[in-house]
Every structure is written in structure tokens, then in C-alpha cells.
Amino acid sequence: MKAAVFRGPGVIEIDDIPVPDIGAGDVLIKVRAASVCGTDLRIMKHGHFRLPEGQQRVLGHEVAGEVVDVGAEVVGFSLGDRVSVVPNVGCGKCSMCARGLNQLCPDYEAFGITMNGGFAEYMRVPAHAIERGNLMVVPDALTFEEAAILEPMACCLHGQRKVDVQPDDVVVILGAGPIGCFHTLLAKQQGVRTVIVSNTRQPRLDIARRLGADITVNGQQDLYAEVQRATDGQGADVVITCVSNPNVIAGATDLIGRLGRINVFSGLGDQARPAIDVNSLHYREQTITGTTGASVRDYADVRQLAASPGVDLSPVITDRFALDDIEAAMLQSASGTGMKSVVLFG
Numbered sequence: 001m002k003a004a005v006f007r008g009p010g011v012i013e014i015d016d017i018p019v020p021d022i023g024a025g026d027v028l029i030k031v032r033a034a035s036v037c038g039t040d041l042r043i044m045k046h047g048h049f050r051l052p053e054g055q056q057r058v059l060g061h062e063v064a065g066e067v068v069d070v071g072a073e074v075v076g077f078s079l080g081d082r083v084s085v086v087p088n089v090g091c092g093k094c095s096m097c098a099r100g101l102n103q104l105c106p107d108y109e110a111f112g113i114t115m116n117g118g119f120a121e122y123m124r125v126p127a128h129a130i131e132r133g134n135l136m137v138v139p140d141a142l143t144f145e146e147a148a149i150l151e152p153m154a155c156c157l158h159g160q161r162k163v164d165v166q167p168d169d170v171v172v173i174l175g176a177g178p179i180g181c182f183h184t185l186l187a188k189q190q191g192v193r194t195v196i197v198s199n200t201r202q203p204r205l206d207i208a209r210r211l212g213a214d215i216t217v218n219g220q221q222d223l224y225a226e227v228q229r230a231t232d233g234q235g236a237d238v239v240i241t242c243v244s245n246p247n248v249i250a251g252a253t254d255l256i257g258r259l260g261r262i263n264v265f266s267g268l269g270d271q272a273r274p275a276i277d278v279n280s281l282h283y284r285e286q287t288i289t290g291t292t293g294a295s296v297r298d299y300a301d302v303r304q305l306a307a308s309p310g311v312d313l314s315p316v317i318t319d320r321f322a323l324d325d326i327e328a329a330m331l332q333s334a335s336g337t338g339m340k341s342v343v344l345f346g
């Protein structure tokens with residue numbers, strides 16, 4: 001089968017590798033759509049701490065496809081099922097897994113990192129991933145490409161849960177890339193009346209508007225002043241940071257009011273130490289949180305939400321590629337000009 005094989009930083013090659021064999025508890029899926037994530041781009045640049053040097057890997061963890069083979073012991077899936085995967089598979093034994101927090105499992109495995117992922121014609125989903133709920137049926141309302149992008153959406157839902165987003169909150173989303181746009185869509189779907197989105201690129205803000213943003217703020221405008229205006233000088237209730245910039249994260253405390261909550265959604269380089277105004281946290285009883293990834297439960301919930309009437313994910317998918325053009329897909333994704341790049345298979 002054709003696969004895009006990562007061989008080390010900067011090197012990804014289209015190769016012909018065997019279709020994976022499946023065991024009695026495994027499922028084989030024919031990949032139909034796999035979207036490019038910032039994680040794929042980071043692995044391409046720097047490798048990954050869970051990926052030993054010299055280890056080849058099929059990347060891609062935002063995957064949807066069709067079941068084409070099932071092991072004799074598999075229950076709950078059959079040929080032809082449309083499915084997608086929750087990429088992080090917990091060990092099933094640790095205290096985090098016991099609480100359903102598979103994204104925090106210290107011994108997690110993940111498609112596209114420790115196991116072969118979706119930038120290939122076929123992908124094996126092993127028995128333990130199926131047992132832990134990491135393979136899910138895609139609702140009829142969603143296309144394969146929409147199902148592929150459920151993964152980053154699930155991470156966004158996880159982030160919003162951490163700051164307990166409520167309908168009468170004023171929510172500020174810093175950044176209008178795919179992640180900022182998913183946050184916008186989810187906040188609006190959860191009934192938030194005022195969503196403010198900031199970004200330096202106007203085309204991205206235009207897409208955020210299509211997804212429901214009430215107020216957009218571009219690089220020429222004063223974000224602080226806009227937030228003050230929208231909140232009668234009280235400050236926002238929630239800020240979600242979706243840009244990897246320490247100054248933006250440090251500035252988030254200025255945007256929230258009393259009891260305001262911040263979710264640091266985007267990670268930073270290892271050396272970054274943003275200067276957080278702890279007095280603002282102290283005297284105004286504010287909360288700063290962080291989230292990473294999504295649990296199986298978040299994914300299941302976002303899958304239902306995405307399939308509900310009136311939800312349109314299509315503005316977030318702007319660029320489509322064949323597997324042969326994986327490098328172009330990654331370049332496009334890194335360029336910041338579009339939204340999600342998706343690799344589609346016939």
C-alpha cells in the first residue's frame with residue numbers, strides 16, 4: 001500500500017509498504033481522510049520524544065475511514081462501518097486512565113506517533129485501542145473529512161470544559177487559526193452570546209465570523225479596548241489562548257475581569273516562561289488553566305455535537321490533497337494562509 005513514511009526530521013517519503021496484518025481483536029480501516037495537525041508539523045521539524053531516532057513512522061492522527069477487515073474476536077464493528085479514531089490510547093491501568101483521562105496517561109500510545117497513523121491507504125486499529133473506546137462510528141451527518149477533524153475539535157471542547165464556559169460569558173479567543181475557529185464554533189454551539197476573536201490576518205477572522213464570532217479584532221485594532229467596550233469595562237469572563245506566543249499568554253490576565261478564567265490551550269517552546277501577573281489572579285480571584293489533548297469522552301461528545309443540525313464544519317476545511325502531495329499539504333498547513341489541510345483517499 002501507499003504510505004507517507006516519516007524517516008527523521010525533515011524527511012517524509014511516499015513509499016510502498018505492506019498492508020498491516022490484523023490479529024483476532026484488531027480492525028483494519030481503509031483511510032478516507034486524514035487531516036494535517038500542528039503536531040505532524042512539529043514532528044516533521046523536530047521529531048518526537050516518543051519516537052526514537054531512526055524509527056520510521058506513518059504520521060497522521062486525525063483519521064477517518066471505512067472498516068475493511070475485522071478480526072474474529074472483534075465485537076461492535078463490521079465491514080463497511082464508517083469510523084474515526086481517538087488518537088491517544090491510554091494504558092488502561094494508571095490512575096489517570098482509571099479516571100477516564102487517557103490524554104494524561106504517562107504511558108499512552110498514539111496513532112501517528114508510537115503507532116502507524118493515517119497518512120497511508122490502510123491503518124490497523126489494535127485490539128487494546130478498540131477495547132478502550134478509541135474507535136468510533138461516524139454519524140451519517142458527517143463526511144469523512146469532517147470526521148477527521150473531530151480530533152482537534154475534541155481537544156477544544158476539553159479546553160472549554162476546563163474553564164466551564166457558560167452562555168452568559170463573554171469569551172475571548174486569541175487566534176483564529178483552525179483551533180481558534182473550532183473554539184468559536186463550539187462556544188457558539190454551547191450558547192455563548194458574545195464571542196470575541198482576535199487575529200492579525202483578516203481572512204482568518206472572516207472565517208471565524210462565518211463560524212459565529214460576534215466581534216472580530218484585527219492587528220490594527222486595540223484588543224484591550226474592544227474587550228472593555230464589549231463588557232462595559234468589566235473585562236471578559238473567559239480567555240482561550242490559541243497562539244504560541246508567551247506575550248499573548250502573559251497579556252491574557254489584562255483581558256479578564258473578576259473571577260475570569262484563562263485556558264492556555266496552545267503550548268510554547270520548552271524555554272518559554274511567560275510573565276504572569278499573579279496579583280491580578282490574587283486580587284480578582286482569577287483562574288489560569290491549561291489543557292492538552294482530549295479524552296475519549298470529549299471526543300464522543302464532540303462527535304454528537306458536530307453532527308447536530310445547523311453545525312457546519314466546512315469553513316474550517318480549506319485545502320485538499322492527494323497522499324502523493326503530503327509535503328505540499330504540510331507546507332500549506334504551516335503557511336497559515338488556509339485552515340485545515342486534509343489528505344483525501346479515493
Ligand SMILES: [Zn+2]
Nearest residue numbers: 037062151152
Ligand atoms: Zn491533531
Ligand SMILES: [Zn+2]
Nearest residue numbers: 091094097105
Ligand atoms: Zn494510563
